[in-house]
Amino acid sequence: MLYPFFSCSTLLADILEALANSLMASLPDPVNRLIAALSYLPGLGPRSAERIALYLVQADLDSVKELAVALVAACERVAPCTNCGALTEQQPCGICGDAKRDASLVCVVERAVDIVNIEKSGAYRGRYHVLGGKISPLNGIGPEDLRIGELQARLAREPIREIIIALPSDVEGDATSFYLAKLFTGKGITTSRLAHGLPVGSGLEFADSLTLGRAIEGRRPIE
Numbered sequence: 001m002l003y004p005f006f007s008c009s010t011l012l013a014d015i016l017e018a019l020a021n022s023l024m025a026s027l028p029d030p031v032n033r034l035i036a037a038l039s040y041l042p043g044l045g046p047r048s049a050e051r052i053a054l055y056l057v058q059a060d061l062d063s064v065k066e067l068a069v070a071l072v073a074a075c076e077r078v079a080p081c082t083n084c085g086a087l088t089e090q091q092p093c094g095i096c097g098d099a100k101r102d103a104s105l106v107c108v109v110e111r112a113v114d115i116v117n118i119e120k121s122g123a124y125r126g127r128y129h130v131l132g133g134k135i136s137p138l139n140g141i142g143p144e145d146l147r148i149g150e151l152q153a154r155l156a157r158e159p160i161r162e163i164i165i166a167l168p169s170d171v172e173g174d175a176t177s178f179y180l181a182k183l184f185t186g187k188g189i190t191t192s193r194l195a196h197g198l199p200v201g202s203g204l205e206f207a208d209s210l211t212l213g214r215a216i217e218g219r220r221p222i223e
């Protein structure tokens with residue numbers, strides 16, 4: 001390839017790609033297959049996958065076997081709760097099966113991992129419902145692709161009085177929250193959304209303007 005204006009970044013990218021290709025070509029097939037499998041993991045690009053694969057094939061065999069066993073065991077034993085969608089080893093999950101939790105409150109979250117974060121706060125004693133995503137017409141995700149039907153079914157069999165929507169405060173989160181609030185209007189259920197607050201312990205200079213604006217809108221009287 002010619003570089004008439006000597007673009008350093010283009011030249012460097014070509015050299016790196018050539019080096020990566022020559023490394024892939026010189027690696028044994030099982031390692032290339034491992035790199036390809038690891039590349040599918042979220043947050044791992046080809047270079048990170050290559051680094052991990054090369055580390056694993058040179059690591060102590062017993063520790064690699066332990067990792068493989070833990071990986072298979074976690075995938076075999078953990079599944080979404082058939083009621084709320086949380087990840088669990090038993091059906092229903094510990095939260096749905098806990099009689100001490102407030103069954104009249106359901107907190108709607110996007111992903112199962114969001115439950116962990118809310119539980120860590122220790123500020124919530126109700127139950128949960130995992131939607132499994134947000135409404136996103138641009139990505140072809142409509143209400144029927146989310147666990148909204150399951151939530152409606154729960155309303156018929158559980159004593160739910162309030163739904164707290166804890167979705168991200170982005171465009172898709174806002175659209176999904178609005179959709180849910182409209183869906184449950186007039187059904188004798190209060191729909192609320194998490195207050196958009198400022199990070200505890202930091203000054204106003206660390207808050208972005210959107211957070212600050214919403215914190216002002218969502219202000220509450222001092223009691």
Ligand code: ZN
Binds near residue numbers: 084094
């Ligand atoms: Zn559950």
